[in-house]
Amino acid sequence: MSDPAPPAPTTRTPTTSAVYTGKAGPDAAVDRGWLLGHFKEPGDPRHSEDVEIKWGVHPKGDERARWVRGESRTALQVLISGRFRLEFPGRSVVLAEQGDYVVWGRGVDHSWYAEEDSVVLTVRWPSLPGYRTEDPSGRTSAPNPV
Numbered sequence: 001m002s003d004p005a006p007p008a009p010t011t012r013t014p015t016t017s018a019v020y021t022g023k024a025g026p027d028a029a030v031d032r033g034w035l036l037g038h039f040k041e042p043g044d045p046r047h048s049e050d051v052e053i054k055w056g057v058h059p060k061g062d063e064r065a066r067w068v069r070g071e072s073r074t075a076l077q078v079l080i081s082g083r084f085r086l087e088f089p090g091r092s093v094v095l096a097e098q099g100d101y102v103v104w105g106r107g108v109d110h111s112w113y114a115e116e117d118s119v120v121l122t123v124r125w126p127s128l129p130g131y132r133t134e135d136p137s138g139r140t141s142a143p144n145p146v
Contacts, residue, residue, distance in 0.1 A: 020045040024055035033057065038127040054122040058084065058114035067111045074105045075124040082118025087111040095120070 028035055037052035060082075067087075077086065079095035086093045086102055088110050093102045095118075104110060 018045055025057065028055040028057070033122075037124075038129055049127050050125060052122075052124045052127045054120075054124070056118075056120045056122060058082070058118045058120070060114055060117050062114040062118075064111045064113075067109055069109050071104075071108055071110065072106050073124050073126060073128060074103070075122060076103045077101060077123075078121045080119040080121055082114065082120075083116040084118040084120050085113045085115055087113070 022035075024035060031039060033054040033056045035053045035055055036046045036048055038047065038049050040047040077084075077095070078101040079098060081098060084095045086095070088104065088108060094100075094115070095102065
């Protein structure tokens with residue numbers, strides 16, 4: 001006798017204290033794109049003090065309001081779709097093909113600009129409290145965008 005198939009996972013619902021399933025788009029909208037990091041509630045499987053992960057959806061022309069200065073984390077950014085430009089002191093990097101990526105480390109100032117509608121996945125470590133920025137309405141919100 002064969003075992004019955006396991007039930008299909010439920011979207012956006014903690015299934016145990018160690019498993020969470022979701023959809024990047026809707027889940028990311030809650031914390032300005034950030035899916036995982038110190039800013040999630042302790043006990044949530046998405047809480048981490050080691051790493052942060054962002055699903056960034058940027059319309060064409062979207063740009064960072066101001067440069068990140070004095071960065072104290074390392075970051076990896078991977079292009080999922082679109083065309084996305086990162087600015088570093090003295091250098092621009094364009095992510096133009098799916099899978100293009102860039103890594104930068106501590107102390108590297110940066111900014112960005114969406115040359116086309118773009119989706120980028122960002123992994124940043126460690127996950128540090130205190131990195132918040134104001135959104136255009138003036139409210140303090142989730143961790144600052146990369």
